[in-house]
Amino acid sequence: MRASTGVRILTIAILVLAFIYFVFPIYWMIVTATKTPGQIVSSNGLWFAVPFSDLPEMIARNYEKLIGLTRGYFWRWVGNSILYSTVAATIGTIVSVMAGYATSKFEFHGKNFTIGVVMAALLMPAALMTIPQYAIFQSVGLDNTMWSMIIPACVSPFGFFLGRVYSDNSVPKELLEAARIDGASEARIFFTIVLRVLxxxxxTIFLFMFVATWNNFLLPLMMISSDSLKPVTLGLYGMISYALFNENGVLMMAAFFGIIPVMILFLSLQRFWQAGLAAGSVKE
Incomplete structure (x- = not known):
């Protein structure tokens, strides 16, 4: 079956509009990152304020301002965000898949109650848990450490939900029974078979948890006080908190540099991510 000409034109038009909607903020961010405060209010907001030959000078000017305003910590903050997000998402993905697989394929006392408690946690705003988490980490002396950023982000009710759904529909029971008949232990089945299938x-779970940790602001605001341990979100918040701060071009440059790792991650894992979104959508 071929779609009619009108449907194809409408589809293309919608896709073009969606493309503009998502790409335009990035374009505007790049343009604004080359301007001084005066040029932002006096020039065309959709184009550069100087000729292309002068752009390297403007970029260098704003970059020097960025490093100065962040006291040389900017790339340290970006590195911290990469570290926190990668470690938390990696551990959280394994934990989510293990918990989802266990509750999907095994029967044990309190299973339904456990699932209900975890799923109920999906209804609780993450900000509601921040103060209790801070109190716990402060009491054990782990506040203002890397662990205070990594450990809370490793536990995700949404990750558990996805792990359970994918295990339900993507891991056939026949495959597990065949492995058990061959004498494989449950640990070997999980690490050599289940992880490959999932x-x-x-x-997909990793990307969701990575972005959630990267964008988290309230947790580091409560937990982290040392400049050397701040993620980029908290670091930039501190930069714009100066009473006389008006370097919005510098802020746009920092924001653009801050999203480059996330863009690279999504583009590099795109084909796996698309497959993960469709996993379990059709049950054989």
Whole structure:
């Protein structure tokens, strides 16, 4: 079956509009990152304020301002965000898949109650848990440490939900029974068979948890006080908190540099992510 000409034109038009909607903020961010405060209010907001030959000078000017305003910590903050997000998402993905697989394929006392408690946690705003988490970490002396950023982000009710759904629909019971008949232990079945079957789904869980940790602001605001441990979100918040701050071009440059790792991650894992979104959508 071929779609009619009108449907194809409408589809293309919608896709073009969606493309503009998502790409335009990035374009505007890049343009604004080359301007001084005066040029932002006096020039065309959709184009550069200087000729292309002068752009390297403007970029260098704003970059020097960025490093100065962040006291040389900017790339340290970006590195911290990469570290926190990668470690938390990696551990959280394994934990989510293990918990989802266990509650999907095994029967044990309190299973339904456990699932209900975890799923009920999905209804609780993450900000509601921040103060209790801070109180716990302060009491054990782990506040203002890397662990205070990594450990809370490793536990995700949404990750558990995805892990359970994918295990339900993507891991056939016949495969597990065949492995048990061959004498494989449950640990070997999970690490050598289940993880391979759920690899695309794990990429999806990893990306969700990575972005959630990267964008988290309230948790580091409560936990982190040392400049050297701040993620980029908290670091930039401190930069714009100066009473006389008006370097919005510098802020746009920092924001653009801050999203480059996330863009690279999504583009590099795109094909696995698409497969993960479709995993379990059709049950054989």
């Amino acid at each position: 690899a695309p789904a794990m990429v």
